[in-house]
Amino acid sequence: LKEGLYDLVDWENLLEEIEDMAQKHLDSCISHLAVILEHMYEWDHFRQWTKAGKEKGGLSWIRSIDRARTEISKLFRRYPSLRNKLPDYLELAWQDAVDELKLWLKDISKESLISQLPSRCPYTYEEAMTRDLRREL
Template identity: 60%
Template sequence: MRTLSKEELKRLYDEDFPLWAEINLELLKEKAYDLVDWENLLEEIEDMAKSDLKACISYLAVILEHLYKWDNFKDLAGEEHTGRKWIKSINGARREIDAKFKQYPSLRNKLPQELEKAWIEARKELYNWLEDNDYEPDDFYIPEECPYTYEEAMSRDLKKELKI
């Protein structure tokens, strides 16, 4: 293994991440702890720990977005769209969340605390959807605070509300 100074190793983090990771792994295996780029390594570990929670927040945002569309925009969607796509999307996002919970049980307690983050993402997508459909988003009321509870987002059965 080639020898790098701590400064060179830190610079390598931005210039060649795979090589940076490889060198840090070797340093850890050799127990050369004083040479490891701890600052960036700890940041990477923290990001890894958050990545699955971020995925769950994104799935929750999809659920919230489509619940809100169901409750407020079915008339805008037109007759050809009865909300079935939204139901499928909600159910798919719930399955993805459940799969993450099975894989990483600690997320089950963390996700309910992230409802407002998910709503921020959902609001953005609602505005984009309105614009994409040639509506002026500011003409519609989309609340700042999430109008749904976590429990409602995860369990409300829209199929029971579907009018065929």
């Protein structure tokens, strides 16, 4: 391409490579969104089980949420089209979050709560991206 030899380019393969790269960036955003949703749900429903208890527990969740939001913001700056796409994947991210919540509940011997996890995401995209849990300490 740099040499202008456009007739030698395998356009179909090039398009596939570009689409794969774009999907990887979107997948990364979805993964970060899932972390946010997982920890927000833990904060809202399971903070009492942290070592520090409900009043001071969950600070590591807040830090994880902050890191995930920062990574999403970086990806948005690099790839602006992701900003419009990510909200459409809230439910997919929630399903990933539920998978992690199930594992965590098993780890803390609270398997009986798995059936109470919502099938639909209990948060809006805006809430996931902007809610300040530090104000709730």
